[in-house]
Amino acid sequence: MSLRETQELFWQLITAPEGVDDGLRRIDMKSDDLAKLLGGDARLDASERLDIYANMYFWRLADILRDEFSAVAAAVGDEPFHNLVTDYLLERPSQHPSVRNVGARLPEYLKGHALGRERAWLAELALLERTRVDLFDGPDAEPLTLDELRGLPPERYVHLPLPLVPSHRFLEVGHAVDEVWRVVESEEPAATEELLIQPPAASPRTLLVWRQELLVYHRPIEPLEHSLLVQARDGAPFGVLCDLMAETLPVEEAGPAAFQMLAGWLADGLIARA
Amino acid sequence: MLHLPYIGHGVGLRTQHYGTVLDEQPRVDWFEVISENFMVEGGNPRRVLRKVRERHPIVLHGVALSIGSVDPLDPRYLEQLATLAAETEPAWVSDHLCWSSVGGHYSHDLLPLPFTEEALTHVVERVARVQDKLKRQILIENVSSYVTFTQSAMTEWQFLAELCTRADCGILLDVNNVFVSAFNHGFEANDFVDGIPVGRVGQVHLAGHSVFPTHLLDTHDHAVCDGVWALYRRALERFGRLTTLVEWDDHIPPFDEVLAESKKAAAIEREVLGDVAA
16 A cells, blocks of 8 residues: 555544544445554554544544634534534545644634524624634734824824734624623623523624734724724825714814724724834 | 754743743743744744743744655745744754645644655655755654554664664654553564664653553653653663753643753753763
8 A cells, every 4th residue: 555545544534523433434444454554452453543543633623623612612502512513624624734723714614504504693703713813823013002193293193194903804794793702701601501592683793803912802893983994904094084084073073083083093002003 | 964952951832831931031941832833923922932032942843744744745834934943043943753634634633654665765855855945954753653554664763763864864752752652562662762873863852641551642741751761761871961852732730840840851861971961
């Protein structure tokens, strides 16, 4: 047997959903034939030895996924989550060298999975959790501070670019999954159990997820703030943001309101030094 | 021949200990980091690594090179590893004698190779390409294993010795893995150590494992056992002083407990080798 054939067989057997014997049945291979390829002894035969790898494969990745998607796991309960992970690893085996990325495709996978079709908000919750993982070690940037802004001559404000820090995302969701996340993080068992009975209501919203220094945050944002953040991200200076604000507020209120919003962004570490 | 310095007794840098390491700055000769954990764009992992590197030598230890896989070497992975190595200037870079991926799918485990001429030729060629890319010799570590292949034509230590000669790389001798595999496959652990060529061992790993009635499992979740310490002594007698690391990756205790294991290794080294180890 060539090295390629050996590795392909090994992979088929250790990733079979119900262990190596199940894998042997799926490829119509006899245990005796496996014993001709792999050494066994009185303590453990070839199949049992290979099962050690099969168990390590599944449980290691399942543990990682449970940590990464702890809110999804809490919201659906142990057994459904276990079944979800089993299906996911079988249908979407990892395609990246780093184990950090093993859950990258779970939010998308959930949309087509029975669990996700039953509860459309689950994929959105998974997306929120995965985004937080992505941003945790996303690119760094030096944030602009309010003190630095105040040190600028006021006439420069109009033309001041306000690039967002690169480690940010906007998520469009149809449910209050940020509330689900908060409930699970609160570690109040009664509140978490309630999720199994009472799913979050439909409540379309934009979630802003970003990293400030070392910690990842998220919050829902109103359409106006979303619009202004997108403009800032795309290069609009502060003056343009004030003009946009003036489309919804009286002119005399637009400037102070825009500055107040900007001060909040600076406090959140959302704006990078240009 | 291997051209790597002796850098003493190190500890694996784990997230649970970031605070202790940065705030208390414990006296440690060097830190080993899991390469893939730091092949990211930014955030806390890179910040911690920069700070640790300011004070200590580091070694990049990978788990995903998949040097024995029949899949092509991943060029993006290699580029990221080369970039990390250029940025952090590690004392050396290491990974495992294993395969992790096939058909583009990753197991995230260290799967065993058959010890055949075909596998040897394959691994030699790939180690050479990695060394060319990184512009440095790398160390290849023996893994714990639970199966053997009937087609193997040589022992694991013969395979490693031949790999070093042909690819001009070094060995990261994991003494715990030798102990575990010896029990699981019924060979003499001393034969493994005695079969590794002097002058090719760049580093040693020590770790704990879990004991089952039928086999030992390489779990890195216990203190080092007496049998592994005894094998470490034998390695010191054969190879002289060895840059040594105690691994602890699960049920991780407070940093002081891991450091105590590292200090125990240093004490054994002095005991076995005398002043040369001071």
